[in-house]
Amino acid sequence: MNALVVVPTTTWYLLLSAVLFTIGTVGVLVRRNPLVMFMCIELMLNAVNLTFVTLGRRLNDIDGQAIVFFVLVVAAAEVVVGLGIIVAIMRRRSGITVDDLAELKG
Amino acid sequence: MELFVFVCATVMIIVGALGVVLRKHPVHAALSLVLTLFGIAVMFVAQHAEFLAAVQVIVYAGAIVVLFLFVIMLLGVDQVENLKTEPLAGQRWVAGVVGASLLGLLAAAIYTGADSVLSRGEGIASNVAGDNPDANIQQLASSIFSDYVMAFEVTSILLVVAVVGTVLLSRRRTAVKP
Amino acid sequence: MTGFFIDHLWLVPVLPLFGALVIMVLGRRLGEPKAGWLASSMTIGSFFITVSVFFNLLSRPADERHQVVTMFKWLPVGSLQVDMALLADPLSITMALFITGIGSLIHLYAIGYMHGDPKFPKFFLYLNLFVFSMLMLVLGENLLVTFLGWEGVGACSYFLISFWHTRDSAAVAGKKAFVTNRIGDFGVMTAMFLAFSAVGTLSYDGINEAAHHGSLAPVTATAIAMLLFVGACGKSAQLPLYLWLPDAMEGPTPVSALIHAATMVTSGVFLMTRMSPVLHESYSWAPMVIACVGAATALYAATVAVAQNDIKKVLAYSTVSQLGFMFLAIGSGAYVAAIFHMITHAFFKALLFLGSGSVIHGMHHEQDMRRMGALRKVMPVTAITFIVGWLAIAGVPPFAGFWSKDEILLYVYANNRGLYVVGVVTALLTAYYMTRQVIMVFYGEAKWNDHAAENGAHGDFTPHESPRIMLMPLVVLAGLAMVGGALQLPFSKKTAFLEHWLAPVVEESEAHIHETWAYQNKYLLLGVAVVVATLGIFAAIAVYAKHKIKAIEPKILEQAWNYDATASKLVSGPGNALFNGVAWVDAHVVDGAVNGTATIVRQVAGQVRKSQSGFVRAYAAVITVGVVVLLAWFVLRGLI
Numbered sequence: 001m002n003a004l005v006v007v008p009t010t011t012w013y014l015l016l017s018a019v020l021f022t023i024g025t026v027g028v029l030v031r032r033n034p035l036v037m038f039m040c041i042e043l044m045l046n047a048v049n050l051t052f053v054t055l056g057r058r059l060n061d062i063d064g065q066a067i068v069f070f071v072l073v074v075a076a077a078e079v080v081v082g083l084g085i086i087v088a089i090m091r092r093r094s095g096i097t098v099d100d101l102a103e104l105k106g
Numbered sequence: 107m108e109l110f111v112f113v114c115a116t117v118m119i120i121v122g123a124l125g126v127v128l129r130k131h132p133v134h135a136a137l138s139l140v141l142t143l144f145g146i147a148v149m150f151v152a153q154h155a156e157f158l159a160a161v162q163v164i165v166y167a168g169a170i171v172v173l174f175l176f177v178i179m180l181l182g183v184d185q186v187e188n189l190k191t192e193p194l195a196g197q198r199w200v201a202g203v204v205g206a207s208l209l210g211l212l213a214a215a216i217y218t219g220a221d222s223v224l225s226r227g228e229g230i231a232s233n234v235a236g237d238n239p240d241a242n243i244q245q246l247a248s249s250i251f252s253d254y255v256m257a258f259e260v261t262s263i264l265l266v267v268a269v270v271g272t273v274l275l276s277r278r279r280t281a282v283k284p
Numbered sequence: 285m286t287g288f289f290i291d292h293l294w295l296v297p298v299l300p301l302f303g304a305l306v307i308m309v310l311g312r313r314l315g316e317p318k319a320g321w322l323a324s325s326m327t328i329g330s331f332f333i334t335v336s337v338f339f340n341l342l343s344r345p346a347d348e349r350h351q352v353v354t355m356f357k358w359l360p361v362g363s364l365q366v367d368m369a370l371l372a373d374p375l376s377i378t379m380a381l382f383i384t385g386i387g388s389l390i391h392l393y394a395i396g397y398m399h400g401d402p403k404f405p406k407f408f409l410y411l412n413l414f415v416f417s418m419l420m421l422v423l424g425e426n427l428l429v430t431f432l433g434w435e436g437v438g439a440c441s442y443f444l445i446s447f448w449h450t451r452d453s454a455a456v457a458g459k460k461a462f463v464t465n466r467i468g469d470f471g472v473m474t475a476m477f478l479a480f481s482a483v484g485t486l487s488y489d490g491i492n493e494a495a496h497h498g499s500l501a502p503v504t505a506t507a508i509a510m511l512l513f514v515g516a517c518g519k520s521a522q523l524p525l526y527l528w529l530p531d532a533m534e535g536p537t538p539v540s541a542l543i544h545a546a547t548m549v550t551s552g553v554f555l556m557t558r559m560s561p562v563l564h565e566s567y568s569w570a571p572m573v574i575a576c577v578g579a580a581t582a583l584y585a586a587t588v589a590v591a592q593n594d595i596k597k598v599l600a601y602s603t604v605s606q607l608g609f610m611f612l613a614i615g616s617g618a619y620v621a622a623i624f625h626m627i628t629h630a631f632f633k634a635l636l637f638l639g640s641g642s643v644i645h646g647m648h649h650e651q652d653m654r655r656m657g658a659l660r661k662v663m664p665v666t667a668i669t670f671i672v673g674w675l676a677i678a679g680v681p682p683f684a685g686f687w688s689k690d691e692i693l694l695y696v697y698a699n700n701r702g703l704y705v706v707g708v709v710t711a712l713l714t715a716y717y718m719t720r721q722v723i724m725v726f727y728g729e730a731k732w733n734d735h736a737a738e739n740g741a742h743g744d745f746t747p748h749e750s751p752r753i754m755l756m757p758l759v760v761l762a763g764l765a766m767v768g769g770a771l772q773l774p775f776s777k778k779t780a781f782l783e784h785w786l787a788p789v790v791e792e793s794e795a796h797i798h799e800t801w802a803y804q805n806k807y808l809l810l811g812v813a814v815v816v817a818t819l820g821i822f823a824a825i826a827v828y829a830k831h832k833i834k835a836i837e838p839k840i841l842e843q844a845w846n847y848d849a850t851a852s853k854l855v856s857g858p859g860n861a862l863f864n865g866v867a868w869v870d871a872h873v874v875d876g877a878v879n880g881t882a883t884i885v886r887q888v889a890g891q892v893r894k895s896q897s898g899f900v901r902a903y904a905a906v907i908t909v910g911v912v913v914l915l916a917w918f919v920l921r922g923l924i
Contacts, residue, residue, distance in 0.1 A: 053149075086177065208912055
């Protein structure tokens with residue numbers, strides 16, 4: 001196998017994170033199912049994690065990975081609470097989408 | 107070698123992300139998410155963050171996505187969203203514009219700032235075969251339990267609070283006995 | 285003791301105010317005549333306090349006759365600091381003396397005149413309130429306190445003119461007086477604003493000081509003086525705004541005597557004298573305008589009085605004419621003469637009005653002179669006092685009116701000979717129509733019974749003399765009319781008492797005529813005045829008593845040159861259109877702007893409300909757009 005000389009640089013990883021983040025944002029704006037919207041938010045969080053790890057390696061600092069550690073914990077807690085809320089709401093009315101929860105209409 | 111790993115992981119991530127956003131069925135979306143999370147884990151390994159890769163797989167792919175699937179099953183599997191219609195006028199246009207501009211701006215930011223990111227730390231230890239296979243964990247642990255021990259403790263409280271809160275939130279109200 | 289009263293100068297106006305308040309609360313229970321005695325005693329008390337203050341001032345050297353008594357801070361508003369303060373100086377105490385003096389006499393007279401009237405206590409309430417307002421007007425230390433009194437007398441005049449309010453004509457006359465006065469008030473208010481913005485204070489001392497030191501620009505001084513003159517025209521019934529005074533005769537005769545002869549109508553003269561330094565600093569055409577308006581009014585009113593048949597209307601026009609004389613004096617720089625004439629006019633005009641009231645009372649409320657005649661036989665005291673008044677106003681020496689009128693004519697001659705001629709003609713006409721009145725009422729044939737039945741008299745109607753309480757003031761006033769001239773005799777410097785007394789107030793603004801031809805030949809002019817008076821009297825005797833010459837009383841004079849009708853047409857025609865236009869602007873433009881602002885706010889809010897759709901995804905879209913904008917700002921700023 002030929003050894004390829006090109007090595008992915010920091011910029012490539014960061015670009016990948018940017019793409020992943022954008023896909024996540026668009027997903028939040030476009031999808032109506034609350035669970036899928038939540039998953040898109042998870043995509044955004046993962047993009048951020050990738051960015052932190054990449055920059056931590058670039059800066060030669062372990063702090064990048066430490067931050068990701070904490071982000072993972074908080075994300076887990078957030079998912080737990082968020083899903084609990086969704087369950088509480090969707091238990092009463094079935095088949096709803098986010099658009100049906102429009103009580104804040106002024 | 108690293109390039110090959112990079113390309114494969116990228117493909118996994120992008121395909122998984124697009125799957126989350128574009129699949130009608132929520133279960134398919136959840137499985138696409140798992141694909142993405144695996145790709146991210148591979149990336150972590152390539153960046154010498156082995157511990158995080160393991161945690162990612164165990165916590166994210168193993169616990170969080172499973173939670174998602176539980177809830178999807180609980181609330182009905184046949185909730186298929188109709189992706190053809192969009193009740194809010196102009197929402198897709200906004201989404202398109204926002205996505206494009208966000209990507210463009212982030213790319214611009216990355217390119218202009220790329221040269222100014224300089225090394226500032228002592229270096230990252232990684233699990234190189236031979237010397238010390240636990241180097242990464244040790245370095246990460248020493249960082250968490252000394253520099254960031256406060257954040258660590260607060261995060262534990264956060265977890266407890268989250269669990270207790272969720273149990274309370276999603277409790278079914280029991281009938282009051284006379 | 286005298287020091288006590290001047291330090292508590294506020295007692296002078298407060299006594300009548302107290303009387304008014306007591307009658308307001310207890311009037312009906314006091315009833316007649318106790319309410320009248322209470323009101324009179326309050327005014328008499330004020331008079332005695334004023335006399336004591338007068339002697340206090342007299343005991344001081346001439347340049348110290350000036351004391352300000354502050355009662356409380358009235359309007360402390362930023363740069364506008366106005367106190368409720370009274371000023372005791374020669375001018376204000378002179379005015380206060382004859383206001384309270386003549387006021388007391390008229391109060392006593394009114395106890396008899398208003399006997400049997402169901403609203404007796406209310407009459408005295410208004411009278412006391414009027415005296416209070418008038419005293420605030422003259423004693424005020426600044427323009428705002430004077431204005432308070434100015435408005436007060438206007439309101440009381442309205443109350444008193446329309447006192448018998450069930451009579452349509454009385455109610456209309458009251459409204460007319462109030463509205464016409466209001467036009468004048470606009471002038472006074474604008475003058476106050478101007479004075480404040482130019483000088484920074486409203487007090488007389490401050491404004492007059494500024495005028496003396498020349499820090500008041502001629503333009504400003506002229507504007508202030510002219511605007512005050514507009515106010516004076518309204519209050520003192522000068523030519524454009526005099527129309528309310530003849531109609532004001534609808535009120536009871538004591539009202540006519542007090543308000544429309546002796547006091548309220550002189551407030552314009554007082555105000556111009558008070559602000560004489562300002563007038564002195566104006567352009568020279570300003571006093572000339574005042575003099576011309578005064579002269580025109582005097583002549584106009586005198587011509588109209590010649591053809592009037594109502595006993596009170598003659599006196600009303602006569603008042604307008606004499607006020608014109610006073611303004612003629614002010615315009616010629618003769619402030620002392622104007623005040624002198626104001627004092628003597630107060631004496632004899634009040635006397636004439638009270639006398640006519642006595643006649644009306646005796647004739648059972650008949651006021652047409654053609655139905656009177658030969659009353660001197662049945663009302664001797666009234667007749668004698670009325671004759672004294674007649675001689676005074678006609679300008680016969682040694683009665684008071686002669687000296688004051690002559691003083692004015694002296695200064696007018698030195699100012700402008702044309703105006704002097706107008707003054708002399710007016711004096712001639714004054715003598716003529718007053719003699720006519722005396723002859724028609726007191727001499728000639730008795731025409732009482734011709735129309736007696738109309739007035740509800742039974743059988744042979746004989747007019748009767750009035751009760752003593754009404755005759756006493758007449759006698760006192762007659763005495764004053766006889767000797768009042770002694771205040772200012774022109775024979776030498778030593779006899780010019782009034783001139784010395786008022787010097788601190790008007791010295792610098794007074795015209796100095798000692799070098800003029802008029803002054804050198806003042807005895808000649810004195811002689812001319814006597815001749816003119818005698819001519820007028822004999823002419824009237826020839827026409828009305830001896831019937832040697834046919835009486836000339838053209839209809840147009842009786843209708844006052846149709847001035848009233850023209851004014852009404854002007855007001856109701858174009859005037860109404862103007863008022864409606866202004867009201868429309870107020871409702872649509874002013875209110876429209878205010879309401880429009882509210883409407884616009886509401887509509888904008890209604891549009892903005894639509895952004896609150898309740899859709900979470902829409903909110904998310906807005907958030908992400910915001911993030912993009914922020915990011916763009918930072919990235920592009922770094923790039924550019």
